[in-house]
Amino acid sequence: MKPDIVDISIVLIIAGIVSYYIYLRYREEKKKKEEQLIPTLNYYKDKFSKEKVEYSEKAKRFQEKIQEYKNKLKEIKESIYRYKWSEDEKQLLRRLKGTDFEWTFTELLKILDFKVYEPPVYKDHNIDLLLKVNNNLICLDFVDYQQAKKINERYIDTLIEGKEKYNCQGIWIISNGLFDQRIKNYMINKGVQFFEYNQIIKFFPSIRIVEDFYETETKLNNYELLHKETADEVIRRDTWIKEVEEKLQEAYQKQKVEK
Incomplete structure (x- = not known):
């Protein structure tokens, strides 16, 4: 049995209503997203800035430790005469x-x-x-x-x-x-x-100097590794902050044009 013109018309009307509803929902979500874009970007800018400060402080502490253990290695080398054999x-x-x-x-x-x-x-x-x-x-x-x-x-x-x-x-x-x-x-x-x-x-000198030097050098190497990893995190935050700032500028420009 072939559908008559009335059935087809009803289907088309329903499809049109559904499509229009989907379009309205899309517009609403898009507008909502656009309204939330700037606050969201500002949130991430603040978040990354705080993390950058935290990692920078950590990197500074690790750098201080690096210098401390470099000084200890130097002291060991300068104190060779003290390593008497027990x-x-x-x-x-x-x-x-x-x-x-x-x-x-x-x-x-x-x-x-x-x-x-x-x-x-x-x-x-x-x-x-x-x-x-x-x-x-x-x-x-x-x-x-x-x-x-x-x-x-x-x-x-x-x-x-x-x-x-x-x-x-x-x-x-x-x-x-x-x-x-x-x-x-x-x-x-x-x-x-x-x-x-x-x-x-x-x-x-006593072979104890090897143990002291190796232990100190190992700690130095560990702090150098930690410093590098932390410094890399600072660089990442710098990159992310720059990207967010560029997106913020675009969002403000778009908002200005729309007004």
């Missing part, structure tokens, strides 16, 4: 081996302001580090107390080959053990400078 620290030195021994003395050398470089090839010719001393390059090898007993002439000759390869002016061996007299004589004849346990105690 009996407990001597015992700890005796027990260090492998990577712990290497890491501890690598950090100690850095604290003492030596320039430290790794060879291009790991432990090439028994060389652990290349050390710059008064513009001279030194081949450096760490030998813990267990390895010290196994050092022989061939081991030293390999180091000498590495010295020639890297054009070093000397060879240093640092060990928390003791070498036998025969191998010490061989090293002396070959011009190899060695520091045994006793020489370490005599010529180096």
